[in-house]
Amino acid sequence: MPEFRLYNSLTRSVEPFAPADGAKVTLYTCGPTVYNPAHLGNFRTFLFEDLLRRALHMRGWSVEQVMNLTDVDDKIIKRAAERSISITELTDPVCETFHADREFLRIQRAEHYPRATAFIPEMIDLVKRLEANGTAYKADDGSVYFAIDKFEGYGRLSRLDTREIRAGARVAQDDYAKENAQDFALWKAAKPEDEACGAVWDSPWGRGRPGWHLECSAMAMAILGETIDIHAGGVDLVFPHHEDEIAQSEAATGKPFARFWCHGEFLLTDGAKMAKRVGNVSTVADLRAEGVSAAALRHFVFSTHYRKQLNLSGAALEASTEAVRRIGDFSDRLSRENAGSAQLAEAADTLLIEATTALSDDLNAPRALGALFDFIHAANRAFDATGTDTSALARARNVFRQVNAVLDVVPDRGTDDSVLASWVDQQLADRAAARARRDFAAADQVRKALEEKGIAIEDSPTGTRWKKVR
Numbered sequence: 384m385p386e387f388r389l390y391n392s393l394t395r396s397v398e399p400f401a402p403a404d405g406a407k408v409t410l411y412t413c414g415p416t417v418y419n420p421a422h423l424g425n426f427r428t429f430l431f432e433d434l435l436r437r438a439l440h441m442r443g444w445s446v447e448q449v450m451n452l453t454d455v456d457d458k459i460i461k462r463a464a465e466r467s468i469s470i471t472e473l474t475d476p477v478c479e480t481f482h483a484d485r486e487f488l489r490i491q492r493a494e495h496y497p498r499a500t501a502f503i504p505e506m507i508d509l510v511k512r513l514e515a516n517g518t519a520y521k522a523d524d525g526s527v528y529f530a531i532d533k534f535e536g537y538g539r540l541s542r543l544d545t546r547e548i549r550a551g552a553r554v555a556q557d558d559y560a561k562e563n564a565q566d567f568a569l570w571k572a573a574k575p576e577d578e579a580c581g582a583v584w585d586s587p588w589g590r591g592r593p594g595w596h597l598e599c600s601a602m603a604m605a606i607l608g609e610t611i612d613i614h615a616g617g618v619d620l621v622f623p624h625h626e627d628e629i630a631q632s633e634a635a636t637g638k639p640f641a642r643f644w645c646h647g648e649f650l651l652t653d654g655a656k657m658a659k660r661v662g663n664v665s666t667v668a669d670l671r672a673e674g675v676s677a678a679a680l681r682h683f684v685f686s687t688h689y690r691k692q693l694n695l696s697g698a699a700l701e702a703s704t705e706a707v708r709r710i711g712d713f714s715d716r717l718s719r720e721n722a723g724s725a726q727l728a729e730a731a732d733t734l735l736i737e738a739t740t741a742l743s744d745d746l747n748a749p750r751a752l753g754a755l756f757d758f759i760h761a762a763n764r765a766f767d768a769t770g771t772d773t774s775a776l777a778r779a780r781n782v783f784r785q786v787n788a789v790l791d792v793v794p795d796r797g798t799d800d801s802v803l804a805s806w807v808d809q810q811l812a813d814r815a816a817a818r819a820r821r822d823f824a825a826a827d828q829v830r831k832a833l834e835e836k837g838i839a840i841e842d843s844p845t846g847t848r849w850k851k852v853r
Contacts, residue, residue: 385743387442392644393540397745402612407445409607413616414450417477418459423665424650428617431647431689433490437789438742448493449606452478454500455582456595457557463580470582484667488677489791495606499598503584506593506601510569518634525572527588528553534630541622557595561622568594596627614641618648647689674803674836675700678707678794685748711794713759724770730761731782738786811847
C-alpha cells in the first residue's frame, strides 16, 4: 500500500502521515457556528473532512473525531438579541438542522459533537493556566487577553509578519484581519446584551463568556489530549482562529497542539466566496428543493481537489447529476450480473490500486473518481463480452464497494427525496388548476419547470404520474 501523505499547512508541504500511536487518528474538525443553517461553503469543508475520515479508515486506522458546535460567540449573541431570545433558543433548532443536512449528505457521524457552552469550566481552567505563566492578563475593560508577544512563533501558521504587531494593542471581537493582529480576548467581560440572552458565566475575573478561539482549544484538549494528530477546517480559519488556537494551547502545555493542519479551500458562487453574511447563500435545503441528490453534490465537490477553489454553478451540478446516474446504472448492473471474466478482475485490481494511490496522495479525489469511471467503462465491456468467472464478479463487487465506501457517490434509488416529492406534487397541482381554467400556457410552463429538474410526467385517465429521469 502506498505511503499516506497530506498537505500540512504549518510546513506548506505534503508530508507522510501516520497516527502518533500507529493505530488511532485523533482528528479535530472545526464545526459550524449555529446562528444560521450551515451553507454549502461550510459543507464543502465538512465533505472534505468526511473524505479525510473515510480515507483514514481505508488505510486501516481507527479515527476519533471531534466536531465542535459553536453555540456562543459574537454572531450568536447579536442574532439572539435581535430576536429577543436566549442563545439556547436560537442554537438548538440550528443544531438539529445541521445534523439533518449532514445525514442527507452522507457525512459520517463524528465520535463527539461538543457544544461550547458545555465546556465552560475547561475554558476557565485554560485561561487560569495562561494567566499563571504570564501569557494572559486582565485588562482595564475587565476582559482577559492573550499577550501574543509573549508567545514565540506567533504567526507561523499564517505567515504573519510579526514586526508589524503593536505590543499591548488589543482586539476584542472574534473575527479580525491579519493587519489587525493584536492581543486577543480569551475571556470577555459581560455586557448587558450577553446577560439578556443568557451568554454569561461566573469566573475568577467576574461574569463573562469565552472568546471564540479559546473554545476550540479547550474542547480539543479535553477530549483528545494536549497534542492531536490532525486539526482540519476551512482555509478562512487559518487566521485568526487557528493561529490563536496554536498560541493559547502551546503556551499552556509547552507541547505541539496539532501535528498536521489541513485546510479546505473556498466554494465560490460566480467567483465570490460563499458566506452567510452575503446574498449568494445556498443551503442543503435549497439543493434538495432543486432535486440535487447527495451523491451528485458529493461528486461535484470531489471532482475538484480540496485545496483548490471550486465554483458552484447549475451546469456543474447538472454534470455531476449525470455522472452519478452513470455510476448508479453501473451499480445496478453489477448487482444483476451472474459472472465475470479475467478482464473484469484485472479492471477491479487496477481500480483498487489507482484509487488507493490517489486517495493516499493528499486525498486526490478527482483522480480516484477518474479511476472509478475507467473501471466502469472497462467492466461494462467485460460484461458485454460475457463470462463465467464468479470469483471475478465477486472481486469486482468487493473493490467497487471499497472505493465507494470512501467516495459514497452511488445515488440512492430506493426512496424519493421528500422535499423534492413535495415540490413536484405542488407543481402538478398548479398544472392541474391551470388546465382546469384552460390556461394551457401556464400548464406548459409547469411542465418545463419539471423537465428542467429532470422530472418526466405522464397523463393518464387515473391521473398524472411522475418519475425522476436524471
